[in-house]
Amino acid sequence: MWKREHGDSQFTQMVDAQLTRRRFITGTGAASAGVFLAANPIASAMASSQSPLLNFEPIPASTSDNFIVPKGYTATPLLAWGDPIFPSAPEFSQDGQQDSKAQSQQFGDNTDGMNFFAISSTRAVLAINNEYTNYEYLFAHQGKQMTADDVKKAQAAHGVTIVEIELVDGQWKVDKQGMRNRRITANTPMTITGVAAGHTLLKTSADPTGTKALGTFNNCANGQTPWGTYLTCEENFHGYFGSDSSAELTEDHARYGVKTGDTRYQWHKSDPRFDVAKNPQEPNRHGWVVEIDPNDPKSTPLKRTALGRFKHENAALHVNSDGHVVVYLGDDERGEHLYKFVSKNRYQQGNDSANRELLEEGTLYVAKFSMDENALQGSGEWLELTYGKNGLTKDNGFNDQAEVMIFARRAATVVGATTMDRPEWVAVHPKGQHVFCTLTNNKNRGVKENQPVGGPNPRAENHYGQIVRWMPTNNDHTSDSFKWDLYVIAGNPTVHEGNLYGGSPNVNANNMFNSPDGIGFDQDARLWIQTDGNYSNEGDFAGQGNNQMLCGDPISGEIKRFATGPIACEITGLAFSSDSTAMFVGVQHPGERGAPSHFPQGGSTKPRSTVMVVTRDDGGIIGA
Numbered sequence: 001m002w003k004r005e006h007g008d009s010q011f012t013q014m015v016d017a018q019l020t021r022r023r024f025i026t027g028t029g030a031a032s033a034g035v036f037l038a039a040n041p042i043a044s045a046m047a048s049s050q051s052p053l054l055n056f057e058p059i060p061a062s063t064s065d066n067f068i069v070p071k072g073y074t075a076t077p078l079l080a081w082g083d084p085i086f087p088s089a090p091e092f093s094q095d096g097q098q099d100s101k102a103q104s105q106q107f108g109d110n111t112d113g114m115n116f117f118a119i120s121s122t123r124a125v126l127a128i129n130n131e132y133t134n135y136e137y138l139f140a141h142q143g144k145q146m147t148a149d150d151v152k153k154a155q156a157a158h159g160v161t162i163v164e165i166e167l168v169d170g171q172w173k174v175d176k177q178g179m180r181n182r183r184i185t186a187n188t189p190m191t192i193t194g195v196a197a198g199h200t201l202l203k204t205s206a207d208p209t210g211t212k213a214l215g216t217f218n219n220c221a222n223g224q225t226p227w228g229t230y231l232t233c234e235e236n237f238h239g240y241f242g243s244d245s246s247a248e249l250t251e252d253h254a255r256y257g258v259k260t261g262d263t264r265y266q267w268h269k270s271d272p273r274f275d276v277a278k279n280p281q282e283p284n285r286h287g288w289v290v291e292i293d294p295n296d297p298k299s300t301p302l303k304r305t306a307l308g309r310f311k312h313e314n315a316a317l318h319v320n321s322d323g324h325v326v327v328y329l330g331d332d333e334r335g336e337h338l339y340k341f342v343s344k345n346r347y348q349q350g351n352d353s354a355n356r357e358l359l360e361e362g363t364l365y366v367a368k369f370s371m372d373e374n375a376l377q378g379s380g381e382w383l384e385l386t387y388g389k390n391g392l393t394k395d396n397g398f399n400d401q402a403e404v405m406i407f408a409r410r411a412a413t414v415v416g417a418t419t420m421d422r423p424e425w426v427a428v429h430p431k432g433q434h435v436f437c438t439l440t441n442n443k444n445r446g447v448k449e450n451q452p453v454g455g456p457n458p459r460a461e462n463h464y465g466q467i468v469r470w471m472p473t474n475n476d477h478t479s480d481s482f483k484w485d486l487y488v489i490a491g492n493p494t495v496h497e498g499n500l501y502g503g504s505p506n507v508n509a510n511n512m513f514n515s516p517d518g519i520g521f522d523q524d525a526r527l528w529i530q531t532d533g534n535y536s537n538e539g540d541f542a543g544q545g546n547n548q549m550l551c552g553d554p555i556s557g558e559i560k561r562f563a564t565g566p567i568a569c570e571i572t573g574l575a576f577s578s579d580s581t582a583m584f585v586g587v588q589h590p591g592e593r594g595a596p597s598h599f600p601q602g603g604s605t606k607p608r609s610t611v612m613v614v615t616r617d618d619g620g621i622i623g624a
Contacts, residue, residue: 051553053526055624058511058560061545063537065566065597067587072617075563077600078165078584079128079174080610081109085163085181094606096140100152104183109133109157111586111609113222113314113518115230116575117294122167125180126575126584127230127294128611129219133157134589135264137606148270155186155267158217160232162294172582172613182297186215186240190290194305194360196402201284206273213285213303214273220332221314221425221518221572223289226347227355230292232301233312235332237286242268247277252407256311257333258283284406289315289329291359304359307341308385308408316426316435318477323347325358326477328435330423334442335451337412338367338423340382342478364408366417369484371455377485378455380470383415384480390415419450421457421465425519427527429554434471436487436527436554438516441465456484459500463540464490464514465533469554487527488552488559490514494543501540506557512544513561520574522583526623527552529559530585532570547571549585551623562623563614566607568595573611580621583614 056070069075079085082092082103089105090098108130117125133154135143143150164178175181190213196202202210216234223231238257247260258276268274273282287309293299307315310331318326323346329339344361348354364385370378383390387401391414398404404411421442428435439456446453446460453460456468470484490513491503503512515533522528529550534541549563549571565571565587573586591597591607600610614622 051556051558053524053553053623054551054558054560056551056560056562059562059564060510061537061543061548061561062564063545063567064564065590065599065602067566067599067612068564069614070562073614073622074617075585075612075614076171078172078611078613079107079111079161079163080600080608081107081111081157082608083107083174085161085174085176085183087176089176092608096138098153100149100156103153103156104185107163108159108161108183108185109138109609110588111611112220112572112588113232114573114575114584114586114611115222115224115294116577116584117224117228117230118578119164121578123175124165124577125178125294126163126165126611127222127232127292128161128163128573128586129222129232130157130159130161131219131235131588132217134592136594137591137608143266146266146269151265151267151270152187154265155215155217155271156183158219159183159185159188159215160219160230160292162230162292162297170619171615172577180295180297184216184292184301186217188215188301190214190216190301190303192285192303192305194307194405196305196309196405199400199402199406201281201403201406204279204281204285206279216290216301216303217286219290220312223315223317223327225291225317225355226319227352227358228293228295229356230294231315231317232290232292233314233329234287234290235311235313237311238283239263240265240267241274241276241283242266243275243277244269245275245277247280249276249280252410253280253283255407255409256283256287284309287311289327289359305402305405306360306362306364308339308364308405310336310339310408313424314426316428318428318432319347320477321432321475322478324478325362327359328426328428328437330426330437331409332422332424332440334422334444335419335448336409336423337417338420338426338437339408339412340365340367340477364405365480366408366412366415368416369418369455371418371452373452373454373458375455376458376489377483380418380482380484382480382482383417385411385415418455419457421445421462424517427519427521430521430523430525432477433475434469434554436467436469436519438519438529439466439468440515440517441533456486458486458489463534464492464501464503465516466490467516467519467529487554487557488516490516492540492542492544495540506559509543511550511559511561513548513550514541514544517570518572518574521554522576522623523580524621524624525554527554528562528574530571530574532572532588535568566590566599567597568592569597569599576622580624581615581619583622585612585614586610587612
């Protein structure tokens with residue numbers, strides 16, 4: 001999630017005039033739950049509404065260096081970058097001198113997506129992504145004098161941390177003695193599975209079989225399966241590949257952002273695996289969804305190629321009424337796409353040995369939305385990405401199904417998928433009747449020819465973002481069609497009045513935000529929204545303060561601000577204890593680019609990405 005655009009501060013008079021003329025649609029209100037979403041909150045939700053789901057006192061925007069929650073709640077740090085997760089691991093050092101061995105035994109950097117796996121009522125496993133790292137804090141030299149061990153240290157700060165936690169005197173704490181504790185890094189052995197396993201395009205000199213990859217990195221968000229495994233998603237993998245030599249790279253390399261030259265991480269200088277001139281096919285082995293067993297520290301993570309290769313944000317899994325497993329997937333880049341995977345076989349309650357093969361085979365689809373420039377709702381269809389169908393043939397550059405998956409982006413273009421405003425997290429309502437996806441921002445909307453304004457992407461040079469939602473036809477998530485509308489259009493009504501840049505009617509001066517990113521439901525169907533956007537608190541973003549977490553009623557559209565983060569952070573990652581009395585939330589990159597944060601320890605300490613535990617002072621359910 002780290003590649004953020006804060007947007008331009010001014011828009012053209014032409015765009016403003018165009019959006020001023022556009023009106024919100026009012027035509028889908030209905031009382032029946034069987035009708036799409038029962039109501040259109042863009043038309044009907046008002047700040048004065050009182051949702052029975054949102055029983056907390058909303059908080060104001062903040063620019064302080066603290067994690068702030070509503071009255072009656074407490075937020076406590078659980079785990080910060082560099083904290084030891086094994087008994088023999090060293091404590092975090094402020095001087096940046098610790099080596100790769102130390103980092104490999106400590107919590108990784110830049111916490112992101114996470115899931116809670118209960119062991120008992122007082123013990124659980126947390127699986128937590130560690131997306132990337134900030135060299136200005138990781139090293140005393142700030143990345144200016146990288147050694148081979150420095151590269152290994154950076155690689156050890158990436159990946160996934162699996163740690164046992166226990167409830168002690170009413171407070172969740174890390175158990176360094178936990179038998180399941182594990183670090184999965186950029187060098188952990190993994191097995192490539194599915195249709196692309198063993199394909200020529202995945203073979204390298206180090207792995208001539210094309211089935212044994214090393215590591216996972218830039219792990220953004222996540223998913224959780226009903227058979228007890230964790231899905232971690234590889235996002236901006238391209239930024240780790242470079243070369244000091246020239247190389248003839250393909251258009252597919254360019255589509256995924258892979259190029260020669262220097263990189264911010266400099267891994268290619270001491271690890272030839274990341275030198276794209278020497279290993280041009282190594283990037284093809286990254287950009288996948290990885291399935292991990294959090295309860296078996298000796299298990300090998302599995303890269304599931306049937307779910308396609310792109311810059312994955314998260315993997316929202318739903319078991320359809322007929323037993324097919326459906327996974328919704330966003331590709332987080334401007335002008336990329338929204339995908340859906342449907343398993344070949346069906347989920348079998350209690351037969352987890354069979355269920356663990358469900359992501360091995362299936363069909364990948366990509367979304368095409370109606371694009372009426374004056375409509376904020378409409379219809380859509382899922383286009384099948386199967387070799388031999390919809391133009392995915394040799395004539396269009398595909399030789400087999402494996403190539404369709406390896407180059408899923410190109411396949412999506414060929415079939416005519418809708419380019420989106422950076423599709424990030426997807427969340428399925430607990431009852432399954434509708435699905436939400438954050439579209440965080442897109443400075444290219446209305447500027448690039450292939451990214452026209454319209455449909456679920458209604459604003460040019462969009463720097464506020466929106467959340468699209470859809471309902472599959474007949475509540476069948478395997479259906480090829482759906483209806484959609486916009487749950488919220490983020491904006492700033494104090495700066496922009498009378499057009500879409502001010503946001504939808506459920507956005508006001510007291511709950512406004514920009515760049516929705518993380519999203520998820522709790523067991524009672526509260527919709528939690530996390531932001532990763534512009535925190536300048538000026539210009540188009542005046543009054544919006546630091547990044548934040550909000551809570552929404554998915555039916556009425558009411559939205560309240562629940563938490564605000566410290567200086568220059570992103571709020572990301574969301575998990576709940578089994579009884580919903582504890583919420584786990586990530587604070588990523590506080591103090592990025594040298595901003596004056598010292599979270600969470602204060603004083604003159606380094607800022608550290610941290611997992612926070614939020615509880616109610618009366619021990620009740622979060623948000624209720």
